[in-house]
Amino acid sequence: MSEKNEQGKRAARDRLVRQREHEKTRERRRRRLIVGSGLVGVLALAAVVGLIAANNGGSGGKGKAAGPVVAPSGATGKDSLAIQVGKDSAPSTLTIWEDFRCPVCAQFENAFRDTIHELESTGQAKVEYRLATIIDGNLGGSGSLRAANAAACAQGAGTFSAYHDVLYRNQPAESDDAFGDNDKLIALSKKVTGLDTPAFRSCVEDGKHDSWVQKSNKAFSEGGFQGTPTVLLNGESVFPKKGNEPITAANLKKWVAEANKGKKPGGATPVPSGS
Numbered sequence: 001m002s003e004k005n006e007q008g009k010r011a012a013r014d015r016l017v018r019q020r021e022h023e024k025t026r027e028r029r030r031r032r033l034i035v036g037s038g039l040v041g042v043l044a045l046a047a048v049v050g051l052i053a054a055n056n057g058g059s060g061g062k063g064k065a066a067g068p069v070v071a072p073s074g075a076t077g078k079d080s081l082a083i084q085v086g087k088d089s090a091p092s093t094l095t096i097w098e099d100f101r102c103p104v105c106a107q108f109e110n111a112f113r114d115t116i117h118e119l120e121s122t123g124q125a126k127v128e129y130r131l132a133t134i135i136d137g138n139l140g141g142s143g144s145l146r147a148a149n150a151a152a153c154a155q156g157a158g159t160f161s162a163y164h165d166v167l168y169r170n171q172p173a174e175s176d177d178a179f180g181d182n183d184k185l186i187a188l189s190k191k192v193t194g195l196d197t198p199a200f201r202s203c204v205e206d207g208k209h210d211s212w213v214q215k216s217n218k219a220f221s222e223g224g225f226q227g228t229p230t231v232l233l234n235g236e237s238v239f240p241k242k243g244n245e246p247i248t249a250a251n252l253k254k255w256v257a258e259a260n261k262g263k264k265p266g267g268a269t270p271v272p273s274g275s
Contacts, residue, residue, distance in 0.1 A: 086126030089266030100147035123266035141177030
């Protein structure tokens with residue numbers, strides 16, 4: 001009887017362990033669903049916030065130009081207003097309009113950064129970054145302009161992508177114009193290997209690309225876009241959704257794969273390094 005009792009107890013313990021494992025698995029799945037749904041919800045809500053930011057503000061960097069328009073080296077597109085990351089030969093193009101003070105843009109970047117870099121590094125897509133300054137126009141200050149100029153200076157040093165990521169990882173609150181301080185932008189450049197140089201500092205402090213940023217913001221204002229971020233895949237809007245499908249990492253990869261069907265990927269691109 002004692003042996004049978006022990007076997008019964010072991011069986012009961014085993015059933016309890018299996019039940020607990022089953023419950024843990026079910027809870028993990030539930031949390032993933034909540035997180036996934038929450039991310040889509042946050043981004044959808046963020047898109048609405050972006051609409052408000054675009055439509056309620058002032059000129060956002062449309063003021064008097066600081067000097068001649070000096071495009072950063074390697075800028076592409078009409079009037080050289082785009083900064084490209086990825087190979088020319090990549091079959092698809094993601095166009096991303098952003099404002100470095102825009103909290104919605106930071107939410108988008110922090111959610112999709114790894115996916116976008118994967119698409120770039122594997123030659124599936126190139127990204128055209130286009131810069132706007134709508135938060136300066138809405139809330140005052142100059143952080144959108146100053147950060148965009150600094151990013152253009154980083155492009156001149158060949159480190160735009162890494163510095164772009166650093167700015168979004170360290171974005172201040174929307175109402176805090178910390179990026180309006182050139183010293184702050186220069187301090188953040190130390191997080192990108194080799195960027196903090198006399199040439200970069202001079203470019204930032206002199207506002208070398210201010211007029212170029214203002215011209216880019218004018219193109220945004222005249223382009224009929226509703227807010228930042230505006231994300232286009234081969235010219236079609238994919239943020240916060242494409243058709244009836246919300247943007248997720250899996251969906252973005254799927255949409256690019258569908259667009260690339262029958263096309264060869266471009267050359268590989270190294271992932272930017274920045275902390």
